[in-house]
Amino acid sequence: MQGLNISGVSMVYELPNGVKVEALSDVNFSLEPGAVLSVLGPSGCGKTTLLNILAGFLAPTQGEVILNGHPIEGPDAERGMVFQQGALFEWLTVSENVGFGPAMKGMSKKEVKEKVESWLVTVGLQDFGDKAVYELSGGMQQRVALARCLANDPDLILMDEPLGALDALTREKMQSLILKLWKETGKTIIVITHSVEEALFLGQKLFVMAPRPGRIEKRYNLPFAERGLVEDPRSIKTEPEFIEVREEVLSMIWGMEEQIMGQL
Numbered sequence: 001m002q003g004l005n006i007s008g009v010s011m012v013y014e015l016p017n018g019v020k021v022e023a024l025s026d027v028n029f030s031l032e033p034g035a036v037l038s039v040l041g042p043s044g045c046g047k048t049t050l051l052n053i054l055a056g057f058l059a060p061t062q063g064e065v066i067l068n069g070h071p072i073e074g075p076d077a078e079r080g081m082v083f084q085q086g087a088l089f090e091w092l093t094v095s096e097n098v099g100f101g102p103a104m105k106g107m108s109k110k111e112v113k114e115k116v117e118s119w120l121v122t123v124g125l126q127d128f129g130d131k132a133v134y135e136l137s138g139g140m141q142q143r144v145a146l147a148r149c150l151a152n153d154p155d156l157i158l159m160d161e162p163l164g165a166l167d168a169l170t171r172e173k174m175q176s177l178i179l180k181l182w183k184e185t186g187k188t189i190i191v192i193t194h195s196v197e198e199a200l201f202l203g204q205k206l207f208v209m210a211p212r213p214g215r216i217e218k219r220y221n222l223p224f225a226e227r228g229l230v231e232d233p234r235s236i237k238t239e240p241e242f243i244e245v246r247e248e249v250l251s252m253i254w255g256m257e258e259q260i261m262g263q264l
């Protein structure tokens with residue numbers, strides 16, 4: 001079966017003093033190929049744990065994670081990651097970063113070059129291939145990170161706060177770029193973000209997670225990602241339907257944060 005299927009996934013960490021932390025409890029969901037899901041929730045609700053399990057960096061203490069019919073048992077090029085920042089190879093040029101995966105797979109120099117050029121055009125960096133990573137702005141570095149991930153042709157793309165370090169204007173532009181890449185590649189994408197607005201804008205599905213134990217508290221199906229491909233992002237984000245869901249989600253998360261503060 002194609003797509004992602006997660007059933008009964010729990011993750012319990014055991015601290016050196018024997019205390020157990022239930023980072024995820026009985027998480028269940030399916031994603032069809034080409035879907036985009038965003039995940040929101042207060043700090044400590046298990047978002048990064050979930051992503052690390054999907055990446056194959058961590059094995060869950062219970063449950064099953066199946067991608068395209070086979071279990072996820074470790075890291076693999078079928079799953080690509082995009083982190084907040086700092087995950088590029090600083091000692092390589094932009095082109096060498098994007099071409100790293102294809103070159104490792106044994107593609108010819110010519111094929112790698114063609115692939116790199118085409119991805120740099122797609123992310124709007126066609127004139128920057130020879131630059132060093134440190135010469136680029138934060139937004140441009142994240143464009144490189146997206147291109148590098150896509151050049152590996154993964155089935156599933158996992159993003160942990162990919163735009164979290166960017167200024168507001170760059171962030172908006174990058175949200176539109178993520179939607180464009182989603183549309184053009186048909187990849188399945190999971191984005192973790194702290195921004196409610198971003199989560200609503202990027203996710204066809206949105207999960208709001210809650211802590212202690214980490215779990216999916218509420219699920220939404222949203223129309224904004226599809227519309228963001230063709231309509232002006234600002235007008236979508238300022239319309240009543242968007243604002244209504246935004247406020248509902250915000251107050252849910254604030255409620256959880258107050259509860260967490262009360263327990264400290």
Ligand SMILES: Nc1ncnc2c1ncn2[C@@H]1O[C@H](COP(=O)(O)OP(=O)(O)O)[C@@H](O)[C@H]1O
Nearest residue numbers: 013021023042043044045046047048049050214
């Ligand atoms: N390696 C670890 N060992 C012990 N506890 C951990 C570890 N990683 C995360 N946790 C705990 O698991 C819970 C979920 O963490 P995490 O997945 O990082 O949440 P989030 O990304 O939503 O902030 C937190 O209570 C955190 O302290």
Ligand SMILES: [Mg+2]
Nearest residue numbers: 044047048049
């Ligand atoms: Mg985290």
